[in-house]
Amino acid sequence: MYKSVISLTTLFGLLLLVSCNAKKNQGPSPLQIDSKTATKFFDKDDYLFFDVRTVEEHKARAIPNSPNIPVHELENRIDELEIYRDKKIIVYCRSGNRSKLGTDILTKNGYDAVNLIGGMKQWDGPIISEN
Numbered sequence: 001m002y003k004s005v006i007s008l009t010t011l012f013g014l015l016l017l018v019s020c021n022a023k024k025n026q027g028p029s030p031l032q033i034d035s036k037t038a039t040k041f042f043d044k045d046d047y048l049f050f051d052v053r054t055v056e057e058h059k060a061r062a063i064p065n066s067p068n069i070p071v072h073e074l075e076n077r078i079d080e081l082e083i084y085r086d087k088k089i090i091v092y093c094r095s096g097n098r099s100k101l102g103t104d105i106l107t108k109n110g111y112d113a114v115n116l117i118g119g120m121k122q123w124d125g126p127i128i129s130e131n
Contacts, residue, residue: 031103033114038090039125048087050113052102053094053120061120061129063092071098074105085111092116092123 041047042063049063052071062068067084069077071093081089089111093099096119106113116123 031107031114032117033090034117035122035124038116038123041088041090042125046086046088047090048084049090049092049116050081050084050102050106051092052098053092057094059130061127063120063123064126064128066092071102071105074102078105078109081106081111087112089113090116093119095119095121 038049042049049066051058051062051066051068052074053068054070055068058066058068067081069080089106091099091102091106091113092115093102096115096117099115099119103113103115120127
């Protein structure tokens with residue numbers, strides 16, 4: 001009886017470990033997009049790149065034609081994005097952390113939004129810069 005309990009406990013632990021690892025290896029979630037894929041949508045009219053960094057960061061270096069609302073202001077200024085309601089929005093920041101939050105805010109408000117994985121650090125498409 002004791003061996004059966006140990007065997008079942010070990011088996012359960014292994015199954016739990018395998019299922020957790022399987023979930024980790026499924027790739028990006030549907031609410032994320034990598035830079036290489038995102039650059040394909042840069043010139044498409046039904047897509048919008050949206051910057052949730054600070055105004056200063058946006059002025060220094062940004063993806064062309066991307067509106068900017070800092071993520072900490074987004075919930076209070078969400079109505080400003082109504083004109084983009086029909087667009088697929090690719091949300092970006094410097095590294096991808098703030099844009100995850102921005103993507104959550106937008107999707108909770110009914111927008112079709114995805115997070116740009118790695119943000120501007122990984123972006124290899126067109127940029128505008130003060131320099």
